[in-house]
Amino acid sequence: MKALLLNILSFLFFFQIVAQDSDPYLDYFHQNVEKSIDQRRFNYDDIVNTINTLSNSPGFKVEQVGSSVKGEPLNLICWGNGNESILLWSQMHGDEPTATMALMDLFNFLANKQNPAGEQLKARLRDSLSLYFLPMLNPDGARSHSRHNAMGIDINRDAVRQNTPEGIVLKQTQERLRPDWGFNLHDQSRYYQAGYSEQPATFSFLAPAFNKEKDINGIRLAAMQLIVELNQLMQGYIPDQVGRYSDTFEPRAFGDNMQKWGVKTILVECGGNPDDLEKQVIRKYHFALFLRAFETIMNKDYTSYSVSDYEKIPFNRRRMMELVLRQAKFDFDGFETNLDLGFQAIEYNSKDYSDFYKRGSISEIGDLTGYQGYQDIDASGLELKKGRLYPEVISTVSLLDKAFVAKLHKQGYTDVRIKNLPVKLNRYDLPLMLHSSKKNFVNNAVRLYGNPSFYLEDDAGNVSAVIVNGVYYSVY
Template identity: 45%
Template structure:
C-alpha cells in the first residue's frame, strides 16, 4: 500500500512532462512558423488551380501519398494526401464551404512542416503512431466563385443524409473507408463573432458536435472534447481570450454531427476574425500551430488526461462585434438632440473572377450599443454628427482630382466629389472621397443600411471623418481610407 503514493507521483510526473513537451513544441512551432509557411499562398481567395499547383509540388516528396478520390459537379478533382505509418487514422477536410479557406492555407503549411528537416523527433513520433489524411478544398466549384455553396446551389454540410452532391458522396466514402479515429472539420466563421461578453473576437471557435438531440457525451465525443481542451490551452498562449465555443444543437443533416455519430471523434474548427488581418494570415498561423499540437497530443495520448468539464468553460460564441463602433455622439433630428451609438461594418464585394474585393461601408446598427464591441472603437462623447456633403465644383480629369487638397476637403465636411461620366466607369476608387455623378444626391437621413459617410465635429471643427465606413483622424486619409465608392 505504501507504494501507491509513489506510483501516483510517477504518473503525475509523466503527465506533467508530456504537457510540458507539448507546450514547448507549440511555442517552437509558433516562433518558427515562417520556415514552414507556404510562400505561394498569400491571400485567402484560393482557386482549384492554386491547389493543383501545390499538389504537384508535394507529389514527388517522400512520405506523402496523393490520390484523386473524386470530382466536383463541374469536374474539378478532389484529392487525398496521406502520410504516416501508424495505426490511428486522422482525417482532416477543409473548404467544404467554398469561401472558407483559412484551414486550406494551413494544411499546406503543415505539409511543408512534415517535409522539412526540423522537429525530427516530434515528426517521427507522429508519423510512427498516426496515419494522417488531408482532403483540402472539398468544394472547389464554390471556391472558384468564392461562395459558400456548391455548383448545385446546396450547402455540402447539409448533405450528409441525401448525399446528392459528388462532394458529399466523396467525403462519406473516404470517412467510411478510413474508418477514421479522429476527424477535423475545418471551416471559417464570420469575423463579427466574439467570445461571449468580451470585446475579444472569436478568432478560433471549436465544437465537438452532438450526435443526437439529447447532446449525450460518449467516449467518441468525449475524446473530441478533450482534444479541444488541449487546443484551447495552446491558443490561449498566442491569442488569449480569443477562443469561442460553437453552438452544439444537433443538426441531423450536418456532416460533423453524423461523422461523430458514425464513430469518428470529430473536432470542428471555425476560423473567425483577427484585428488587421483581412487575409487571415495570422489565423492561418494559429490553425497551423493548434492542429499540429492536436496531432501531437493524439500521437502521444496526452489529450486523455484533459478534463471534459474544461470544454464547457470555453466561452460561447456571440455575435456582437462591428468593424467600427462609435459611442455617445450627439445627433440632431427635427430640432431635438439625441445621443446615439453607431455600429459600422464593411462588406466585401467581389472583383476579378472573385479573386479580389473592395469594401462597402454601411451603418449596421444604431442606438444603445453598450453590449456590443468593435475591432475599432471611438468614444465620441460630446461630438456632433453631420452627414457628408457634396463638393460643389465638378472635376473633369484625374489630374485635377489628384490636385485636390483632400485633408482640407474633409475638414470642410465633404464626402463626395462630382466627376465627369468617363471617371465613373469603375465601382470603387482609391481616392479618399467618393466619386459621384452630377445628379447624385447625398443621404440626409441616418439609419441602418445606409452608406457610412459622415463627420464628427467637436467645437464646430471636424475631429473625425468616416468615409465608406473607414475612420480617419485626418492625419493620413489616403492610408486610413482603404477604398471609396463610385456612384453613377
C-alpha cells in the same frame, strides 16, 4: 584569441536564449509557409503545384478520389504509418479558405527537411499517426468564392442525402478509412465575439452533438478534451479570442454525423482578427493548432480534461462591428441625443472573383454596450453631422491626392462627384464617397441599413474625423 572565444560564447548564449524564447510551431510555420498564397481568394490552380509536388515526395501518397461538379480533382493526401488515424477536410464551403492555406504550410513542413527538433517531431508523428487530408473539398465554390457547390448545395447539409459528388467523396472516404479522429475545417463571420470578451472569436471550436439530446459519449468526450488543449494553446497566442460554436444538433451536417459514425470530430471555425482581413495571422496559428493537435493525440495528453473544462470556453456571440462610434451628439430634426452607431460591411466579389470591395452599412443605432468595433471610437463631446457634397465636379480620381483629400475633410466634405467615375471595385477603398457627375444631392441622414457619410465636429467647429463607407478616418 580570448576575445574572439568570448564573442563566440556570448553569441552561442544569445542564440540559445533566442531559441528558447521562440515558439517552435511558429518557427516551423515561418520556415515552411507556402508563399504563393497570400490572400483569401485563391482556387485549385493555386494549390495544384503543392499537391503535385507531394506525389513525388517520400512518405506521401496522393490519390484522386473524385471530382467536383465542374470536374476539378478532389485529392486524398496520406502521410504517416501509425495506428491512430486522423481525417482532415477543408473548405467544403468554398469561401472559407483559411485552413486550406494552413494545410499547404503543413504539407511543406511534412515534406521538407527540418532542423533536428523538427525531424524528431516528424519521425514520432509518422510512427504514431496516419494523417489523411481532403484539402479544398469544394473547388468550384473556391473558384467563385461562394459557400455552396456548383449545384447551389451546401455540402455540409449533404452528409445523409448525398446529392453532391463532393459530399459522396467525403462519406466514402470516411467509410473506407474509418478514421479515429475528424477535423471539420471552416471559417465563420468576423462579427462573432468570444463570449463577453469584447474580442473577436478568432477561433471557435465545437465537439458536434450526435443527437438532439446533445448526449456525451466517449467519442464526443474525447473531441471535447482535445478542444480544451487547443483552447489552451490559442489562449497563449490570442487571449480571450476563442469561442465555442453552437452545439444545436444538425442532422444533415457532416460534423454531427461523423461524431455519430464514431469519429471523434472537432469543428474548427476561423473568425475575425484585428488588422488581419486576409487571415494570414490566423493561418499561422492554425498551422500551430495542427501540430499541437497531432502531438496531443499522439501522446494522449487530453484524457485528464473534463466536460466542464470544455464548457468554460464561452459561446460565440454576434457582437462585433467594423466600426462602433460611441456617444456622438446628434440632432435628429430638432431632437438632440447622444447615440452609438455601428457599421458592418459586406464583401462584393469582382467579376473574376480574384478581388473584392467592401460596402459598409449601419446595422445598429442607439445603445451599443456589449458590442465591439474593429474600429471602436469614443466620440463623446463631438457632434455627428451629415457629410457634405463637394460643390465642384472633379475630372478624375487621380486628382484626389492626400493633401486635397485632407483639405476636403477639414471642411466636412465626404462626397465628391467625378466626371470619369472608375469601375465599382475601387470606388469604395477611398476616404471619400464617389458619385457620378449627374448626382446633385446626397442623403447622408442617419438611417438604419443605409451607408451615409458623416463628419465629427468639436465645440470649436473643427472637423476631427470623417466616416465614409463605414470606415473612420481622423482628420489632422
